Amino acid sequence: MDGRTIQLYGRIILRGDIRALSGLHIGTSKDTVGIGEVDLPVIRDAYRRPYVPGSSLKGKMRSQWEKLKGVQQNQQIGRVEGKEVWIHACEDLACPVCTIYGVTGDFAKDAPTRLAVRDVPLKPESLEGTTAILYSEVKWEVAIDRVTSAASPRQMERVPAGAVFSPMELVFSVYKAADRARFGDVLTGLQLVADDYLGGQGSRGSGKVAFEDLSVTLKTGDEYREETHPSFSHKSLEELIAARAELLKWIEEHIAVNGGA
Numbered sequence: 001m002d003g004r005t006i007q008l009y010g011r012i013i014l015r016g017d018i019r020a021l022s023g024l025h026i027g028t029s030k031d032t033v034g035i036g037e038v039d040l041p042v043i044r045d046a047y048r049r050p051y052v053p054g055s056s057l058k059g060k061m062r063s064q065w066e067k068l069k070g071v072q073q074n075q076q077i078g079r080v081e082g083k084e085v086w087i088h089a090c091e092d093l094a095c096p097v098c099t100i101y102g103v104t105g106d107f108a109k110d111a112p113t114r115l116a117v118r119d120v121p122l123k124p125e126s127l128e129g130t131t132a133i134l135y136s137e138v139k140w141e142v143a144i145d146r147v148t149s150a151a152s153p154r155q156m157e158r159v160p161a162g163a164v165f166s167p168m169e170l171v172f173s174v175y176k177a178a179d180r181a182r183f184g185d186v187l188t189g190l191q192l193v194a195d196d197y198l199g200g201q202g203s204r205g206s207g208k209v210a211f212e213d214l215s216v217t218l219k220t221g222d223e224y225r226e227e228t229h230p231s232f233s234h235k236s237l238e239e240l241i242a243a244r245a246e247l248l249k250w251i252e253e254h255i256a257v258n259g260g261a
């Protein structure tokens with residue numbers, strides 16, 4: 001059997017907060033509803049608090065990035081609230097989508113997925129003093145059956161506007177020299193989500209979010225030492241994107257990659 005060497009040159013860690021600017025509905029994959037439950041509940045963690053699954057944020061960044069790059073969505077990976085979810089996947093080693101966001105096991109890659117996104121817990125104090133019960137509000141909406149045109153009212157649970165989820169943590173691993181510049185694409189991915197929406201029902205006004213109080217940290221070298229830079233700490237997404245060239249230069253100077261692209 002052939003062995004292979006994967007060299008980790010360093011990691012770029014982006015931390016910050018997610019603030020809901022409108023009600024946020026991140027649903028669950030369950031399709032049965034118990035008595036006394038709303039029709040479309042939000043996903044909750046083991047402490048019964050709503051949270052933002054890392055897979056939801058990463059999946060949304062990916063789908064927005066796929067649309068920006070105009071790549072074919074060729075793999076069905078499941079269903080969310082009855083809707084099929086399709087993603088793009090390919091074997092191109094330079095693919096701007098698969099390199100950062102990964103592929104399913106059917107496709108071979110020379111290095112692991114670059115981006116990992118952690119689950120983001122709710123900061124309960126962000127909803128203190130509001131009328132939210134169990135950190136959520138219930139919104140009535142009318143669903144129209146596309147075949148019969150029958151209208152059926154249903155209840156959708158949302159985390160109210162003003163909720164803050166923290167800490168958000170995105171970890172980007174550098175395996176190739178070219179990966180360092182690809183971190184800029186992660187910032188673009190967040191901007192695409194901020195301009196679209198997170199979770200479900202975005203076309204009905206849910207899911208507008210802002211990424212706030214962002215800090216970029218590097219871990220690199222034999223000691224895997226953490227490095228920070230005041231220019232890239234406690235910034236808004238817009239400020240980081242405005243400083244993109246300077247930020248990528250700092251990353252290139254600090255994460256040394258020996259040979260090859």
Ligand SMILES: [Zn+2]
Binds near residue numbers: 091097
């Ligand atoms: Zn691809």
